[in-house]
Amino acid sequence: MYSPTTRLLTILELLQSHRQLSGSQLASRLEISPRSIRRYIVMLQDMGIPIEAERGPDGAYYLGRGVKLPPLMINNQEASALVLGLLVLQAFHFPVELVAIEGALAKLERVMPEALLEQVRALQAALSFNVVASPTTLQPSIVARLSLAVHKCQSLSMRYMSLSGTESTRLFDAYGIVYYQGFWYAVGFCHTRRDLRTFRLDRISELQATDHTFDQPEGFDPIQHVHNAFATMPGQYPVEILLETSMSHVQQVLPPAAGSFEATPAGILWRREVADLWPTALLLLKFDFPVIIRQPPELRTIMQQLAAKALRLSEE
Amino acid sequence: MYSPTTRLLTILELLQSHRQLSGSQLASRLEISPRSIRRYIVMLQDMGIPIEAERGPDGAYYLGRGVKLPPLMINNQEASALVLGLLVLQAFHFPVELVAIEGALAKLERVMPEALLEQVRALQAALSFNVVASPTTLQPSIVARLSLAVHKCQSLSMRYMSLSGTESTRLFDAYGIVYYQGFWYAVGFCHTRRDLRTFRLDRISELQATDHTFDQPEGFDPIQHVHNAFATMPGQYPVEILLETSMSHVQQVLPPAAGSFEATPAGILWRREVADLWPTALLLLKFDFPVIIRQPPELRTIMQQLAAKALRLSEE
DNA sequence: TATGATTAGGTCAGAATCAGTCCTAATTAA
DNA sequence: TTAATTAGGACTGATTCTGACCTAATCATA
Numbered sequence: 120m121y122s123p124t125t126r127l128l129t130i131l132e133l134l135q136s137h138r139q140l141s142g143s144q145l146a147s148r149l150e151i152s153p154r155s156i157r158r159y160i161v162m163l164q165d166m167g168i169p170i171e172a173e174r175g176p177d178g179a180y181y182l183g184r185g186v187k188l189p190p191l192m193i194n195n196q197e198a199s200a201l202v203l204g205l206l207v208l209q210a211f212h213f214p215v216e217l218v219a220i221e222g223a224l225a226k227l228e229r230v231m232p233e234a235l236l237e238q239v240r241a242l243q244a245a246l247s248f249n250v251v252a253s254p255t256t257l258q259p260s261i262v263a264r265l266s267l268a269v270h271k272c273q274s275l276s277m278r279y280m281s282l283s284g285t286e287s288t289r290l291f292d293a294y295g296i297v298y299y300q301g302f303w304y305a306v307g308f309c310h311t312r313r314d315l316r317t318f319r320l321d322r323i324s325e326l327q328a329t330d331h332t333f334d335q336p337e338g339f340d341p342i343q344h345v346h347n348a349f350a351t352m353p354g355q356y357p358v359e360i361l362l363e364t365s366m367s368h369v370q371q372v373l374p375p376a377a378g379s380f381e382a383t384p385a386g387i388l389w390r391r392e393v394a395d396l397w398p399t400a401l402l403l404l405k406f407d408f409p410v411i412i413r414q415p416p417e418l419r420t421i422m423q424q425l426a427a428k429a430l431r432l433s434e435e
Numbered sequence: 436m437y438s439p440t441t442r443l444l445t446i447l448e449l450l451q452s453h454r455q456l457s458g459s460q461l462a463s464r465l466e467i468s469p470r471s472i473r474r475y476i477v478m479l480q481d482m483g484i485p486i487e488a489e490r491g492p493d494g495a496y497y498l499g500r501g502v503k504l505p506p507l508m509i510n511n512q513e514a515s516a517l518v519l520g521l522l523v524l525q526a527f528h529f530p531v532e533l534v535a536i537e538g539a540l541a542k543l544e545r546v547m548p549e550a551l552l553e554q555v556r557a558l559q560a561a562l563s564f565n566v567v568a569s570p571t572t573l574q575p576s577i578v579a580r581l582s583l584a585v586h587k588c589q590s591l592s593m594r595y596m597s598l599s600g601t602e603s604t605r606l607f608d609a610y611g612i613v614y615y616q617g618f619w620y621a622v623g624f625c626h627t628r629r630d631l632r633t634f635r636l637d638r639i640s641e642l643q644a645t646d647h648t649f650d651q652p653e654g655f656d657p658i659q660h661v662h663n664a665f666a667t668m669p670g671q672y673p674v675e676i677l678l679e680t681s682m683s684h685v686q687q688v689l690p691p692a693a694g695s696f697e698a699t700p701a702g703i704l705w706r707r708e709v710a711d712l713w714p715t716a717l718l719l720l721k722f723d724f725p726v727i728i729r730q731p732p733e734l735r736t737i738m739q740q741l742a743a744k745a746l747r748l749s750e751e
Numbered sequence: 752t753a754t755g756a757t758t759a760g761g762t763c764a765g766a767a768t769c770a771g772t773c774c775t776a777a778t779t780a781a
Numbered sequence: 782t783t784a785a786t787t788a789g790g791a792c793t794g795a796t797t798c799t800g801a802c803c804t805a806a807t808c809a810t811a
Contacts, residue, residue, distance in 0.1 A: 123769070123797090124443045125482055128506060135542050142787070152771055157788070166441050169546075175779030178786040184549050188514055190444060190506035191542060196535035198504055203531055204520020215519055219512035226451050226507060230485075233500050238579055241586035245612045263554055270557035296561045401717055403748060404741055412748055422749035425720055426742040432719060432728055433738035439768075439798060458758070468800050473759070491808030494757045752811100759806075768797065777788075 123159075126151065130159055132192040134170065139179040163189075195232065199239045202227050206243050214262035214303060214320070257303060257321040262296065264326050265305055269293045272332045274310070278325040279318055287311070288325075291318070292333040295341030306341040308333070314392070317345055356396055359414035360403070362387040368408065388413075396421050442467065446475050448508040450486065455495035511548065515555045518543050522559050530578035530619060530636070573619060573637040578612065580642050581621055585609045588648045590626070594641040595634055603627070604641075607634070608649040611657030622657040624649070633661055672712055675730035676719065678703040684724065704729075712737050 126149055133140055133148065142160075146153040160180060163170050169185030172178065182189070193201070205224050208215055228236060268275050275293055280286045290310035297304045302319055309316040362369055363386040381388040393399055400421045403410050412418050442465055449456055449464065458476075462469040476496060479486050485501035488494065498505070509517070521540050524531055544552060584591050591609055596602045606626035613620045618635055625632040678685055679702040697704040709715055716737045719726050728734050 122478065122482075124440045124478065127440050127444075128482075131506070135545070141785095143785095153787095154772080154789090155770055158769080160787095161789090162438065162440060166444070172787055173779090174777075174785095174787050176785040177780070178778080180787085182546050184545075184547060184552070186548055188509055188511065188548075189546055190447075190508050191546075192506050193504055193539060193542065194535075195504065196532050197539040197542075200521060200524060200531045200535040200539055201517050203529065204522075204524045205516060206520075207523050207527070207529070208516060208520045211523070213519065213523070215516045216512050219510075219516040222452075223509060223513040223516055226509065226513070229498050229500075230451070230505055230507075231500060232502050232504070236500070237586075238583060242579065242582040242612075245582035245585035245609070246614070263558065266558040266561035267554060269561035270553075293561075296558075298562070397721075400745075401720060404717060404720070404744055405713075410748060419749040422745045426745035426749065428720055429716075429738045429742035429745060432726060433735040433742065457756095459756095469758095470760090470801080471799060474798080476758095477760090488758055489808090490756095490758050490806075492756045493809075494807080496758085754809105754811080756809090757807080759804100761803080761805105763801090764799100766797100766799075768795105770795080771793090773792085774790080775788100776790100778786080780785090781783085 127159055127162060128190070128192070130156070131163065131168065131189060134180060134182045135189075135192050139173070139181040141179040145180070195235050198227055198231055199235055202231070202239050203242065206239075211298065214257055214259045216259045261323055261326050262303070262320060264328065265293055265320070265323075266296060268328045269295060269307075271328075272335055273328045274331040274333055276325075276327045276329050277318075277323050280322045280324065282322075286324070290329070290331075291316070294335060294339055296320070297341045297345045304345050306344050315344060356393050356415050356417065358389075358391050358393055358396070358399055358418065360389045360399075361385055361411040361413055362389055362406070362408065363410065364406075364408035386411075400425055443475055443478060444506075444508075446472070447479065447484065447505060450496060450498050451505075451508050455489070455497040457495045461496070511551050514543055514547055515551055518547070518555050519558065522555075527614065530573055530575045532575045577639055577642050578619070578636060580644065581609055581636070581639075582612060584644050585611060585623075587644075588651055589644045590647040590649055592641075592643045592645055593634075593639050596638045596640065598638075602640070606645070606647075607632075610651060610655055612636070613657045613661045620661055622660050631660060672709055672731050672733065674705075674707050674709055674712070674715055674734065676705045677701055677727040677729060678705055678722070678724065679726065680722075680724035702727075716741055 129149060130145060133145060142153045142156045145156045149156070160170055160172075166189075167185060167187045168189040169183040170180055171183040172180050202224065205220050205227075207213075208220055209224075231239070265275070267273075272292075275291045276288065277291055278286060278288050289312075291305070291307055292310070293305050293307040295306050297306055302321070305318045305320060305323070307316065308314070361383075366380065366382055366387055369380055369387050369389070379390045381390070391399075396415075396418050400418060403412075403422075404425070412422070445465060446461060449461060458469045458472045461472045465472070476486055476488075483501060483503050484505045485499040486496055487499040488496050518540065521536050521543075523529075524536055547555070581591070583589075588608075591607045592604065593607055594602060594604050605628075607621070607623055608626070609621050609623040611622050613622055613633075618637070621634045621636060621639070623632065624630070677699075682696065682698055682703055685696055685703050685705070695706050697706070707715075712731075712734050716734060719728070719738075720741070728738070
């Protein structure tokens with residue numbers, strides 16, 4: 120704590136680990152005059168470090184937000200947490216700039232004490248994450264803009280290429296972003312299709328926030344919806360099924376995203392649209408309450424086929 | 436970049452973002468004489484920052500490892516990556532000291548530019564990880580020691596409390612650590628039971644590395660093993676089904692957690708143990724390839740019931 | 752083996768910086 | 782109002798820093 124430079128760093132460190140400190144506190148810790156502390160504060164500010172001050176009694180200096188990040192003073196524990204975090208991001212193909220992850224990793228690993236690095240590497244080698252490798256890469260900037268739009272409830276205009284390869288522009292209210300089996304998806308309401316939809320992020324080519332805002336539906340669970348969306352890709356068959364049970368039971372068994380539910384005297388009328396009827400058919404077999412198929416007739420045919428298949432399986 | 440004090444920090448920053456820099460490069464960047472650079476290097480070294488040098492042509496200065504961490508100079512991108520990493524660690528209940536995560540988070544968030552922080556917070560709020568919340572906490576120190584033992588192939592002596600509540604001391608060769616459905620497990624060879632075993636980390640109370648070392652088996656996949664261990668949990672129905680398709684197709688349709696798969700001339704033999712046969716029965720109806728039920732006979736009965744149910748549904 | 756580029760460091764004088772001690776002003780909570 | 786705090790000007794003397802000019806040591810390459 121002798122040279123001016125170390126003093127400067129010490130002040131920075133003190134301000135980083137304490138919420139706020141008064142000039143006299145700093146002065147006594149560094150054993151220099153308060154006047155010099157004020158001078159150091161100015162020096163730090165000149166360096167772009169946003170030190171702010173509260174005046175008056177109980178006034179103090181504290182770190183504010185700037186445009187640039189000040190040098191971070193971290194201890195060993197924190198460093199290993201940081202490295203581990205970065206490694207996890209890498210393993211999960213998190214939508215963050217790779218350069219950023221690698222840059223931060225390089226900086227940290229280059230200066231970490233040997234013993235610490237060994238510990239972290241051991242953890243890294245020993246831990247197995249249950250991760251499906253993602254075959255595609257996606258642009259972090261898209262994810263960043265998307266998440267901001269989710270946060271601010273801004274509708275989005277985007278260009279999307281469907282799995283079949285056709286590209287289209289859609290107006291979309293994003294409710295959440297979900298990682299599911301190696302891919303990242305945006306879940307929300309598609310104005311073009313007027314339905315809840317799931318879009319794979321790596322198939323979005325353009326994304327633009329609009330002025331239009333929307334209301335986030337209460338209690339919507341993006342994960343649930345993605346799970347469900349995989350069983351029920353939206354499409355051309357209008358399905359109408361009468362569930363002879365209570366609404367509360369339905370809500371336990373089916374996610375809100377599964378379609379619309381209407382209470383009728385005969386039971387709960389469940390409506391949705393699907394391209395593939397098979398998942399719905401299987402779903403119906405799962406239920407432990409009586410079910411009546413209203414629409415479409417094709418679903419009855421599929422049920423017959425399922426019955427035949429089940430019978431065949433039971434005999435062989 | 437004018438005062439001597441700021442120059443020191445600039446040199447540090449340059450050394451952190453570049454792998455290595457020669458004295459003359461540094462001198463021209465800071466617009467001071469090479470002699471002064473040399474002096475600054477000494478000052479940094481005196482401050483405990485391990486700057487090392489390569490002599491001769493193409494010689495240069497570079498950062499080495501010390502006992503203490505130097506101030507980290509990071510940019511905005513790197514900061515958001517770091518914060519995200521920490522958030523993920525938190526979400527996954529990663530075995531890292533909570534204090535470390537929170538300390539680092541506090542330091543980073545306190546100084547991050549407003550816009551950046553908002554972006555990260557938005558991401559955090561929008562992203563849904565498919566994570567099961569862990570009901571237990573575990574000691575990071577145990578994980579650290581365990582992972583070191585995995586790395587160094589040291590046998591471990593540990594006290595473990597089984598699910599039934601009996602405590603025992605075991606000699607254990609840890610092969611890996613796996614996160615599976617909200618819990619952390621150590622996978623390896625248990626000398627006491629003379630078998631591959633899986634131990635939940637939060638049930639380990641004492642852990643001690645021994646002098647004894649072991650050989651890590653070639654090509655052992657800890658995740659695979661945990662999956663298997665769960666698929667073959669003692670349920671009462673041993674299920675054995677012949678899937679008449681290729682192994683690669685099976686792997687696309689079924690997760691590794693579904694059980695064990697064995698290639699036979701007739702097809703893939705799928706074995707698992709379950710307590711409830713219904714989910715398996717429904718699963719079989721999903722497949723688009725021929726399937727033969729070998730075991731148990733009860734599964735055939737269930738298939739008949741399913742067939743009846745499907746038929747009933749198709750008629751109404 | 753010779754050469755040149757580089758780090759390492761000693762020395763010295765003059766310039767620049769820094770620290771402390773005075774001040775005064777502005778701000779703000781009690 | 783009062784007291785505590787930040788903010789900062791001015792001066793002086795001590796300290797430090799800088800650049801210039803040295804000499805060694807090291808090491809890759811021609």
